[in-house]
Amino acid sequence: MYIVVIGGGKVGYYLAKALLGEGHEVLIIEKDAGVCEEINEELGSISLRGDGCEAATLAEAGTERADMLIAVTGDDEDNLVSCQVSKHKFNVPRTIARLKNPQNETLFKMLGIDVTISSTNVILEHIEEEVPTHALTHLLVLEGQEIVEIKIPPEASTVGKAIRDFSLPPDSKLLLIAREKGKNVVPAPNTILAVGDRIIALTTHDTEEKLRDILVGD
Amino acid sequence: MNVLIVGCGRVGAWLARLLDADGHQVTVLDTDAYSFRRLRFPGLLNEFKGTALVGNGIDQDTLKKAGIEQADVFIALTQGDNRNIMASQIAKHIFKVPRVICRIYDPLRQELYSNLGIGAISPTAIFADLLKAQLEGKAEK
Amino acid sequence: MEFHRILVTVNGTEVDDETVRLACRLAKKDKGKIWAVYVIAVRRALPLNAEIESEIKKAEAILDHTESIAEEEEFTLETDLLQAREPGPTIVDEAAEREADLILMGIEYKKRFGQFSLGSVVPYVLENAPCRVILYQQYNRK
Numbered sequence: 001m002y003i004v005v006i007g008g009g010k011v012g013y014y015l016a017k018a019l020l021g022e023g024h025e026v027l028i029i030e031k032d033a034g035v036c037e038e039i040n041e042e043l044g045s046i047s048l049r050g051d052g053c054e055a056a057t058l059a060e061a062g063t064e065r066a067d068m069l070i071a072v073t074g075d076d077e078d079n080l081v082s083c084q085v086s087k088h089k090f091n092v093p094r095t096i097a098r099l100k101n102p103q104n105e106t107l108f109k110m111l112g113i114d115v116t117i118s119s120t121n122v123i124l125e126h127i128e129e130e131v132p133t134h135a136l137t138h139l140l141v142l143e144g145q146e147i148v149e150i151k152i153p154p155e156a157s158t159v160g161k162a163i164r165d166f167s168l169p170p171d172s173k174l175l176l177i178a179r180e181k182g183k184n185v186v187p188a189p190n191t192i193l194a195v196g197d198r199i200i201a202l203t204t205h206d207t208e209e210k211l212r213d214i215l216v217g218d
Numbered sequence: 219m220n221v222l223i224v225g226c227g228r229v230g231a232w233l234a235r236l237l238d239a240d241g242h243q244v245t246v247l248d249t250d251a252y253s254f255r256r257l258r259f260p261g262l263l264n265e266f267k268g269t270a271l272v273g274n275g276i277d278q279d280t281l282k283k284a285g286i287e288q289a290d291v292f293i294a295l296t297q298g299d300n301r302n303i304m305a306s307q308i309a310k311h312i313f314k315v316p317r318v319i320c321r322i323y324d325p326l327r328q329e330l331y332s333n334l335g336i337g338a339i340s341p342t343a344i345f346a347d348l349l350k351a352q353l354e355g356k357a358e359k
Numbered sequence: 360m361e362f363h364r365i366l367v368t369v370n371g372t373e374v375d376d377e378t379v380r381l382a383c384r385l386a387k388k389d390k391g392k393i394w395a396v397y398v399i400a401v402r403r404a405l406p407l408n409a410e411i412e413s414e415i416k417k418a419e420a421i422l423d424h425t426e427s428i429a430e431e432e433e434f435t436l437e438t439d440l441l442q443a444r445e446p447g448p449t450i451v452d453e454a455a456e457r458e459a460d461l462i463l464m465g466i467e468y469k470k471r472f473g474q475f476s477l478g479s480v481v482p483y484v485l486e487n488a489p490c491r492v493i494l495y496q497q498y499n500r501k
Contacts, residue, residue: 002406027403045445048403053300055326062403077276077304081327084303088330103278104304110311 001025004066004092006052006082007073008035011098011140014147015072016043017175018202027061053081055089063090072098072140080104083113098140116141145204147175150215152197157217164189172203172211222247222289222315224275224305225296229321231256233293235266244268247275247284248296275305278312286313294320299327306336362491363391366459367436368450370397371421374497378465379425381495383432385461393436394457395425398446407444415440447483455489462492 001024005012008030016026020043029052030036039047050057052071063069069086071079076099083095096114099105108115137149152159158166163174174187178198185191187199193215203211219242223230226248234257238244245268248254257266273280275296286292292309294302299322306320319337322328328340367382369375379395386393397418401407422438429436443449454462462484469476485492 025406040445040448045443045448053327054324055330060403062405065404065406075300077298077300080304080307081300084334085327085330088334101277104276104308107304107308107312111307 001067002062002065003027004029004058004061004063004069004086006069006071006079007098008032008039008047009072009074011072011147013039013043014175014200015070015140015142016046018145018147018173020046021173021175021202029057029061053078053085055085058082058086058090063092066090066092068092068094068096070096070098070142074100076100076104080108080111080113083108084111087112096142139200141205145202146208148201148203148208148211149178150199150201150212152193152195152199152216154195156193156195156215158193158215159195161193162189163187163191163193166214168214169203169207169210172201172207174199174201176200219243219290220285220288221245221291221293222281222284222286222309223293223295224248225294225302226253226256226270227295227297228256230293230295231266233295234268235259235264238266238268239264245284245289246270247273247280249274276301276308278308281305281308281313286315289313289315291315291317291319294318299323303327303331303336306331306338310336361389361391362386362461363389364457364459365391365393365461365463366450366454366457367393367395367463368397368446368465369395369421369425371417372465372467374465374467374495375421375425376428377497378463378495379428379436380432382463383429383434383436385463386436387432387434393429393434394439394453394459395422395429395436396439396441396450396453397422398449399440399442400446401442401444403444407442445483447480447487450480450484451487451489460490462488462490463495464492465495465497467497 003019003024003026005016005026005028008028012028016028019026026046028039028047029050030047031051033049036047036049048061063086069092071082073079079097083097086092087095096116097108099115105115139147139149177185177187180196199215201211221237221242221244223234223246226246230246234244234246251272254270257270271284286309292315294305296302302320302322306318309315310318322331322338322340323342325340325343328338331338362385365382365386367378382393399414399418401409418440422440425438441449464481466481
């Protein structure tokens with residue numbers, strides 16, 4: 001499938017990475033030139049600088065041949081407009097918007113846009129800080145699959161162990177290990193887990209707890 | 219008429235004053251209380267007697283508090299095209315406001331949303347047309 | 360200084376001929392090898408593997424011409440026709456894969472919005488090249 005992603009922030013980046021891993025053709029549209037450059041450096045030439053709400057940018061992105069458009073910027077209204085323009089001007093069969101405010105779900109669905117809610121991200125992160133057992137944060141939920149962030153707490157029994165020591169559930173895949181000061185590591189069998197690692201993983205609703213238990217080790 | 223205006227910039231404030239002076243019931247919503255200074259016209263014109271409220275025009279709870287359920291007309295005049303578009307669609311589809319008007323600077327988006335049944339106006343297109351007509355000498359006739 | 364594996368970029372402009380001649384002379388002296396590379400940039404509106412006949416024809420004609428210029432210099436070079444979204448990274452990758460020790464690029468004096476411009480490909484290659492780079496600018500200003 002050809003999938004256009006609007007917004008190259010944290011969510012857009014991991015989403016694109018996961019989709020590429022599944023063998024899809026992906027393009028990220030992002031306003032910030034610096035962010036585009038970073039994406040191209042890390043993931044190959046898969047970003048286009050521009051405003052994902054503008055018909056001209058969407059045309060340049062080849063949106064008319066896209067099978068799906070996923071808008072994951074931080075603003076509900078921008079995500080709405082990107083989806084509507086691609087739906088009505090470029091006949092994209094499936095559009096998905098990330099929502100911050102769950103209240104908007106009804107409106108988006110009335111307008112024929114599928115919705116993924118990651119509103120509670122910020123709140124969850126707070127909870128995570130205060131309740132160390134809550135180590136799993138949902139970054140994005142998509143058609144049964146989801147991208148989650150799992151934080152390795154100091155007391156985790158897995159600290160110091162290598163990725164190859166774990167038997168991960170078959171439908172889960174580790175995408176990236178985010179470390180302090182933006183030092184990110186692509187998980188390899190010999191990568192050793194450290195305290196404070198934030199592991200970005202692709203998993204499913206049914207397996208997320210299992211994956212968390214394996215990585216955090218309780 | 220009961221009118222709800224979202225966005226108290228120059229246009230929003232000026233329109234609010236005009237409608238208020240004609241005896242309509244006007245509520246203005248803006249995220250920034252400082253914007254409401256534009257509703258004061260000391261000594262020059264009639265004072266605005268309507269309601270000014272601080273709040274986000276794309277938040278459904280805020281819109282309810284601003285009385286959107288009683289509004290006959292909803293006008294979106296914030297600085298962001300996409301905010302206006304979203305606010306207008308909330309007004310039209312969720313609250314079924316009979317008349318919805320929306321400012322969209324981008325002429326392409328304006329065309330699209332007009333086709334989707336939103337009363338969309340593009341000041342960019344209108345002003346450019348006006349200038350062009352004036353240059354071609356049509357405006358004076 | 361010797362160059363044994365030269366990657367020379369061509370794009371169908373006037374500067375190609377002189378750049379290819381220069382590459383031949385540099386390579387001949389050191390008994391080196393040359394790859395002449397042309398990149399078809401595919402718009403996002405088309406899939407990356409789209410076969411754009413007109414573009415392929417044009418590219419083949421340019422590469423054939425490159426070969427004939429090399430023959431005039433009594434040199435036989437290899438040609439590479441590549442297809443990508445962006446020429447810059449493609450040229451850099453190709454140079455790495457061929458283990459080139461020189462990228463030779465011809466440029467024309469160009470203005471964009473009234474200002475001298477190198478475009479986006481040249482700066483990318485300069486910044487990311489895995490080997491030495493020579494820019495050759497044709498002198499055609501009056």
